[in-house]
Amino acid sequence: MSLQPSPQPSEQPSRRESPPPSTAAAGPATVSVFASPESWIESDALDQCHQVAALDGMTHVAAMPDLHPGKGAPIGAAMTSTVLYPFLVGSDIGCGIAVFPIRLKRAVPEKLAARFPDLDRALDPERDAGDPAWAVMKGDIPAGHTEGLGTVGRGNHFVELARIGTVFEPGHASRLGLAGGDLVLVVHSGSRGLGERILRAHTEVHGAGPAADPAAYLAMHDDAVRWGSLNRRLLAARVAHALGAETAEPIVDRCHNLVEIRDGLYLHRKGAAPGDGCDVLVAGTRGTPSYLVAAHAGPDAGHSVAHGAGRKMSRADALRRGRAKHTVEELRRTPVGSLVVCGDRQLLFEEAPTAYKRIEQVIADLIAHDLATPVATTIPLVTYKTPDLGSAPRRDRRRERGRR
DNA sequence: ATGTGC
Numbered sequence: 581m582s583l584q585p586s587p588q589p590s591e592q593p594s595r596r597e598s599p600p601p602s603t604a605a606a607g608p609a610t611v612s613v614f615a616s617p618e619s620w621i622e623s624d625a626l627d628q629c630h631q632v633a634a635l636d637g638m639t640h641v642a643a644m645p646d647l648h649p650g651k652g653a654p655i656g657a658a659m660t661s662t663v664l665y666p667f668l669v670g671s672d673i674g675c676g677i678a679v680f681p682i683r684l685k686r687a688v689p690e691k692l693a694a695r696f697p698d699l700d701r702a703l704d705p706e707r708d709a710g711d712p713a714w715a716v717m718k719g720d721i722p723a724g725h726t727e728g729l730g731t732v733g734r735g736n737h738f739v740e741l742a743r744i745g746t747v748f749e750p751g752h753a754s755r756l757g758l759a760g761g762d763l764v765l766v767v768h769s770g771s772r773g774l775g776e777r778i779l780r781a782h783t784e785v786h787g788a789g790p791a792a793d794p795a796a797y798l799a800m801h802d803d804a805v806r807w808g809s810l811n812r813r814l815l816a817a818r819v820a821h822a823l824g825a826e827t828a829e830p831i832v833d834r835c836h837n838l839v840e841i842r843d844g845l846y847l848h849r850k851g852a853a854p855g856d857g858c859d860v861l862v863a864g865t866r867g868t869p870s871y872l873v874a875a876h877a878g879p880d881a882g883h884s885v886a887h888g889a890g891r892k893m894s895r896a897d898a899l900r901r902g903r904a905k906h907t908v909e910e911l912r913r914t915p916v917g918s919l920v921v922c923g924d925r926q927l928l929f930e931e932a933p934t935a936y937k938r939i940e941q942v943i944a945d946l947i948a949h950d951l952a953t954p955v956a957t958t959i960p961l962v963t964y965k966t967p968d969l970g971s972a973p974r975r976d977r978r979r980e981r982g983r984r
Numbered sequence: 985a986t987g988t989g990c
Contacts, residue, residue: 651985672985735985776986 598950601642601880609633609661612880614949615645619941620892622647628654637663637790639845642882644852645945646890646937652788655851656890658882660842663790666797668848669839671779673801674808675737675770676835677853677861677887679872679958680816682741682763682825692741693919693962697822699739699815700966703730713817716827722810723803728772730814734927736888738866738965739815740766741823742958745869749955752874756831756859756955764958765819766870767812768863770837771804778804794846798839805838819964832859832872836887847882855885855951862943862952863888866963867914867933871943873952885952886945889936898935899926906932918960923969931965 601612611629615621625647632653633641638661647656653668684692703711705726713730721729732739744762747753758764778800782791791797817827836853839846853860855875862885864870875885893901902911911928912920922928929935946952 670985675985733985737985770985772985773987780986 599948601949604630609638609640611641611643613643613647614881614951615643615647615945616948619645619937619945622649624649625654625656628652629657632657632659632668635661635665637661640882642852642880642884644884644886645942646851646886646888648891650850653850656886657850658852658884659848659850660845660882661848662845664794664797664839664846665788665790665848666779666782667788668850669779669801669837670850671776672770672837673775673778673804674806674835675768675775675837676808676812676833677766677768677863678809678812678816678830678833679861680765680767680820680830681757681828682765682820682823684763684823684825687741687743687763687961689917689919689961692823693921695822696739696921696962696964697818698967699730699732699818699964701731702728703814703818705729711818712821713814716813716817717810722806723774723800725774725803725807729811730818731772732769732815732964732966733772734966736931737769738766738963739769739819740963741819741961742766742870743961745957745959747956749874749953752955758831758956760956763961765816766861766863766958767815769808769812769815771808772811774807775804775837801839805835808835809833832861834858834860842883843879849882849884851887852882852884853887854883855881856883859955860885860952861958862886862939862946864939865889865933865936866920866931866960866965867916867918868939869916869957869959871939871957872955873943873946874955875952877951881949881951886942889939889942891935892937893935895930898932899929902929902932902935905934914960916959918963920963920965921968922965924966927965
């Protein structure tokens, strides 16, 4: 192992010859990996890239530095083809990360953590008709899907109150209305049951095969993308109101699980954010900074950038190794001084910062390949995953015990 | 990542 610290984004030369991505031909499709040799990429994930590249109609697979194995298809990749493969987008169609400015008089993590609302409890349009979060609604609920609306979900999803840390590009940050010390809500969530239902309907008939009627799939897919974006707005509004703040429009909202038609091909993104001339929040972990970047990825990279740090360990490994390595208290109070609200101990271990790659290395790889320029970091203050047992209503605690 | 079954 090298003791040499990896290059910090701020220390990168502004214009340097970008190293070529490592590219290999796999039949007609190429696979390009946008990661430096120091970035450890699991061989299973690379195998998945080559399996995808070998599918009928594939033209190119671009692997991001946060690449890791997924269910059938790799996570952290942009994949182009002449046919549409729903499984390459996966079940959480419309999943993405949004950043909302928020103003609070004081930001004491201990006090604010206790005020987060229960985001496992859905907003019911009738029962909760008076909830101020509905103010973000413009038009109808996509697909009329009200189930799970306003809930964050599980896995790597979260709602985080964070503070702008290092500002690398003050002019760019300023255009976004951001300066060092400002507070933001970072929301990572998707389309909950809706996307899952859409993929399942396809899979039941066609398995991992292409969409027989791409237009019909895309119509449902687009609903899920809109639903995911609405859900992130509702989540931000719920939290903002609970913290006594106003909601604003997101300054960034990028979906990293979707398919688009581009240059006459289907461009599938799975854990890869649109990176062509837009700003993206590349999520770190619940205990490290995240990076807001200006992305400028070209066709070789599938016009995409990484969506986060990327898992280094499977959930099973993280749970097993985490239990030996960390205490629950250590994971609830992180190295950057933030608090993690998570009443689910297993999830806490699965999502431990040590289960993820170093975000600094992922960002360094994006810079080295000229895919993105860091604008600012966000430093977590409170990350909400799922209600704390202590603060959950009594009936929820009982339900939680019944699950064991 | 999900809803569902054990």
